[in-house]
Amino acid sequence: MHEKFEKPYDPQETESRIYQMWEESGLFNPEKSIEAGYTDENAESYTIVLPPPNVTGVLHMGHASMLAIEDLLIRYQRMQGKRTLWIPGTDSASIATQSVVEKKVQKEEKKNRHDLGREVFLERIADFVEDSKNTIISQVKAMGSSLDWSRYAFTMDETRTSAVNEAFIRMYNAGLITRGHRSVNWDPKGQTTISDDEVEYKEETTKFYYLKYGPFTIGTARPETKFGDKYVVMHPDDERYKEYEHGQQLEVEWINGKITATIIKDEAANPEFGSGVMTITPWHSAIDFDIAKKHDLEYEQIIDFYGKLLPVTGEEFEGMKIGEAREKIIEKLESKGLVEKIDENYVHNIAIGDRTKATIEPQVMEQWFIDVNKKITLPESHITGIKDGQEVTLKELMIAAVEGGDVDIIPNRFNKIYFHWVNNLRPWCISRQIWYGHRIPMWYKDGEEKAQIESPGDGWEQDPDTLDTWFSSGLWTLSTLGWPNKEEDLKIYHPTSVLETGHDIIFFWVARMILMTTFLTGEVPFKKVFLHGMVRDAKGAKMSKSKGNGIDPLDLISEYGADASRFALLTGAAPGNDIPLDVQQVRGYKKFTNKIWNVARFVLTHTDGVDLSKRPDFSEDDEKDLEELNAMVNEVTEHLDTYRFDLAADRAYHYLWHTFADIIIEKSKEELEGDRRSTVQWKLYYILITVLKTLHPFMPFVTEEIWQSLDTKESPYLFVAKWPKA
RNA sequence: GGGCGAUUAGCUCAGUUGGUAGAGCAGUUCGUUUACACCGAAAAGGUCGGGGGUUCAAGUCCCUCAUCGCCCACCA
Numbered sequence: 085m086h087e088k089f090e091k092p093y094d095p096q097e098t099e100s101r102i103y104q105m106w107e108e109s110g111l112f113n114p115e116k117s118i119e120a121g122y123t124d125e126n127a128e129s130y131t132i133v134l135p136p137p138n139v140t141g142v143l144h145m146g147h148a149s150m151l152a153i154e155d156l157l158i159r160y161q162r163m164q165g166k167r168t169l170w171i172p173g174t175d176s177a178s179i180a181t182q183s184v185v186e187k188k189v190q191k192e193e194k195k196n197r198h199d200l201g202r203e204v205f206l207e208r209i210a211d212f213v214e215d216s217k218n219t220i221i222s223q224v225k226a227m228g229s230s231l232d233w234s235r236y237a238f239t240m241d242e243t244r245t246s247a248v249n250e251a252f253i254r255m256y257n258a259g260l261i262t263r264g265h266r267s268v269n270w271d272p273k274g275q276t277t278i279s280d281d282e283v284e285y286k287e288e289t290t291k292f293y294y295l296k297y298g299p300f301t302i303g304t305a306r307p308e309t310k311f312g313d314k315y316v317v318m319h320p321d322d323e324r325y326k327e328y329e330h331g332q333q334l335e336v337e338w339i340n341g342k343i344t345a346t347i348i349k350d351e352a353a354n355p356e357f358g359s360g361v362m363t364i365t366p367w368h369s370a371i372d373f374d375i376a377k378k379h380d381l382e383y384e385q386i387i388d389f390y391g392k393l394l395p396v397t398g399e400e401f402e403g404m405k406i407g408e409a410r411e412k413i414i415e416k417l418e419s420k421g422l423v424e425k426i427d428e429n430y431v432h433n434i435a436i437g438d439r440t441k442a443t444i445e446p447q448v449m450e451q452w453f454i455d456v457n458k459k460i461t462l463p464e465s466h467i468t469g470i471k472d473g474q475e476v477t478l479k480e481l482m483i484a485a486v487e488g489g490d491v492d493i494i495p496n497r498f499n500k501i502y503f504h505w506v507n508n509l510r511p512w513c514i515s516r517q518i519w520y521g522h523r524i525p526m527w528y529k530d531g532e533e534k535a536q537i538e539s540p541g542d543g544w545e546q547d548p549d550t551l552d553t554w555f556s557s558g559l560w561t562l563s564t565l566g567w568p569n570k571e572e573d574l575k576i577y578h579p580t581s582v583l584e585t586g587h588d589i590i591f592f593w594v595a596r597m598i599l600m601t602t603f604l605t606g607e608v609p610f611k612k613v614f615l616h617g618m619v620r621d622a623k624g625a626k627m628s629k630s631k632g633n634g635i636d637p638l639d640l641i642s643e644y645g646a647d648a649s650r651f652a653l654l655t656g657a658a659p660g661n662d663i664p665l666d667v668q669q670v671r672g673y674k675k676f677t678n679k680i681w682n683v684a685r686f687v688l689t690h691t692d693g694v695d696l697s698k699r700p701d702f703s704e705d706d707e708k709d710l711e712e713l714n715a716m717v718n719e720v721t722e723h724l725d726t727y728r729f730d731l732a733a734d735r736a737y738h739y740l741w742h743t744f745a746d747i748i749i750e751k752s753k754e755e756l757e758g759d760r761r762s763t764v765q766w767k768l769y770y771i772l773i774t775v776l777k778t779l780h781p782f783m784p785f786v787t788e789e790i791w792q793s794l795d796t797k798e799s800p801y802l803f804v805a806k807w808p809k810a
Numbered sequence: 811g812g813g814c815g816a817u818u819a820g821c822u823c824a825g826u827u828g829g830u831a832g833a834g835c836a837g838u839u840c841g842u843u844u845a846c847a848c849c850g851a852a853a854a855g856g857u858c859g860g861g862g863g864u865u866c867a868a869g870u871c872c873c874u875c876a877u878c879g880c881c882c883a884c885c886a
Contacts, residue, residue, distance in 0.1 A: 089845085092846080092848065093848085283884090285883090285884080302886075303885090303886060304886065305886085306886090317886090352885095352886090353885095353886085354885055354886085356885085357885045357886070358885080358886075361886095362885085362886045363886080364886080365886095369884070369886080370884065371884060371885095371886080372884095372886085432884090432885095433883090433884070434884090435884070444884095446884080497814065497815080498814095500813080500814080501813080501814075501881070501882080504813080504881095504882070505881095505882080508882085508883090587880095587881090588880095588881095618880095655822095655823085655824095655834085656822080656823075661815090661816090661823095662816095662879090662880090665822095666821080666822060666835080668821085668822085668834090668835055668836080669822075669834075669835070671835090671848085672834065672835060672848095673834095674848070675846095675848040675849095676848085677848085678846070678848045679845095679846070679848075679849090681845090681846080681848095682845045682846035682848090682849090683845070683846080684845085685845050685846075686845035686846080687845085688845095689845070690845090726826085728826085730823085730824075731824075731825095731826095734824075734833070734834085737833095737834085738833075738834095745845085745846085746850080746851095749845075750850090753845095
């Protein structure tokens with residue numbers, strides 16, 4: 085008898101040992117698996133790329149849920165005989181990592197990044213990344229993830245960097261990447277631009293001022309920007325102001341004395357709002373900038389990149405911080421009798437940088453953008469509805485990929501959200517003023533510019549900026565497969581089968597991957613997108629570090645085991661729904677792992693020497709038991725094929741406990757004493773094997789550990805065994 | 811302001827094409843200590859958020875209201 089079964093199942097003792105065994109087998113690598121004869125060479129491929137966690141981060145519940153789902157899919161498909169590849173990787177998380185290292189250097193060496201210089205600072209970051217990457221990797225392994233580590237990718241490694249450069253240059257040559265002066269989101273704390281999607285909005289109550297501007301009344305919550313307001317805008321059809329003509333000039337008393345204001349008639353002014361008149365600050369407002377562009381108006385910068393007022397505001401205000409200036413300006417305007425009314429409780433949204441939480445200041449800057457509306461020719465298309473050589477825009481490609489069904493988003497309701505986002509997409513600002521990231525492969529000399537990786541020669545200077553981290557992330561399905569070089573891998577594994585990720589990054593990532601990949605290859609990056617929800621605590625609140633309500637997945641694993649933790653996450657994982665996680669549940673599933681353990685113990689102690697190759701004659705009752713088993717396998721299979729992991733898990737759970745253990749095994753106790761002994765032995769053993777296989781993708785460790793104790797088995801490892809056929 | 815989701819047993823959730831409700835956990839009672847006390851059995855628990863409609867029949871379809879949550883949107 086196997087002594088280990090005399091004690092309750094101990095995940096602590098088992099899991100790392102089993103994982104090591106798996107890794108040493110090398111069979112997470114599909115080529116090795118083919119070599120060893122577990123996978124058919126011509127088998128259909130099944131690929132998932134792991135959404136790369138932050139290389140310097142630690143595993144959180146969101147990761148745990150993602151890993152549980154993806155490993156479930158991968159193990160299931162591997163057992164189905166597919167040529168299965170799951171690619172691991174980590175993300176450099178440029179801004180986040182840079183600021184962590186910057187703080188560290190500041191604390192330890194009392195220096196900032198400029199003191200060190202770009203090159204030295206980047207070395208510090210590289211060292212830091214190297215030191216900390218093993219933490220996240222070992223935590224990913226602790227979940228039981230059957231990733232092909234031989235293909236480990238890091239967003240900043242050589243292969244990925246060359247993919248980024250290649251993509252940039254191709255897009256530049258196609259005229260999709262252009263440089264221009266536009267209104268961008270400036271993060272004064274991070275000292276960089278950020279894209280529209282990286283801006284969050286927070287409700288804030290502030291004062292709202294009604295100011296006299298010549299004969300008009302204008303409203304503003306930001307008087308500090310009003311120095312530059314030389315244009316007064318009203319709707320062309322507004323009867324109240326029909327005496328004024330477009331372009332008419334009038335002199336008005338303003339903050340620092342008289343200025344000349346120009347009347348602009350534009351539909352952007354809403355007659356229903358306030359007085360129907362507004363002044364504009366093109367440099368510090370994207371909408372105002374659009375109006376200024378449309379009418380070819382002048383604009384100037386009022387606030388600098390640190391949030392202080394520039395000399396143009398006059399000696400009195402120069403150098404003041406926004407908050408202070410606001411008060412002072414209002415005092416001054418009040419003394420001049422130009423303040424009509426102050427609304428104390430004005431609720432509006434302020435823009436916040438999602439990383440730094442700093443208030444975003446729109447600025448006009450020269451940056452690199454991806455033009456999503458420019459027509460380009462797609463030489464070769466595998467996208468439904470787009471022909472080879474057709475002229476399309478990136479927007480059209482992104483719509484076609486989903487509309488034509490080449491990319492299927494689960495759950496379906498996210499299609500609408502996706503289309504809405506794509507249709508309203510503005511040029512994507514991709515340049516960042518931070519050091520850690522992929523440096524833009526653009527070179528300048530005497531007003532000339534060249535897009536290439538190496539310096540074109542003496543006197544050429546490379547663009548100092550780096551690329552938005554989502555630019556490289558957008559290439560992830562391609563770059564992890566070695567694009568543009570490894571043609572063989574790309575042919576076999578691309579497009580990938582499923583992209584499994586949180587619905588919170590559908591725009592950041594999912595959409596960007598579709599954009600990049602369709603342009604660069606004429607293929608979609610993945611056939612299906614499975615969106616999981618946010619992991620929530622027992623009260624339904626979003627888990628986050630700042631709220632302190634997070635459950636550390638590592639604590640869960642060490643207390644209840646990875647199997648139980650995975651199972652709890654999977655039973656709640658209905659597509660798109662948030663995943664509630666209650667520790668009580670995890671405890672319950674730990675009991676379940678022990679139940680499996682004891683079922684195995686019972687079966688193994690009573691079936692010594694059973695020979696599976698000779699199928700005995702069954703009674704009607706036996707046949708019914710096997711039919712029930714088949715029905716369970718069928719249902720689990722179907723649920724897995726339709727991404728209903730919650731139902732699949734539930735079904736398998738219930739079968740093992742309440743059918744196999746409670747009914748079949750209980751019934752067998754008498755039979756094992758009588759003349760039906762060998763028949764029943766065969767049945768028990770067969771059911772055990774089938775159940776182990778069925779449960780393996782959900783609970784890989786305990787099932788594999790039991791498998792290792794079987795005397796008769798079709799393969800040395802359960803994870804490469806064949807999925808049961810009903 | 812626009813859009814989307816949720817509302818079912820004390821708690822967390824299932825309920826796929828409409829046929830008068832299910833699971834886990836918690837709780838109650840009893841039993842079992844030779845697979846498993848990380849056990850078994852039984853009972854209990856819901857006018858399926860409110861209201862209206864379609865239908866022989868609605869948790870399931872339609873309308874409406876309410877509450878909660880999420881996403882998008884720079885009315886200055």
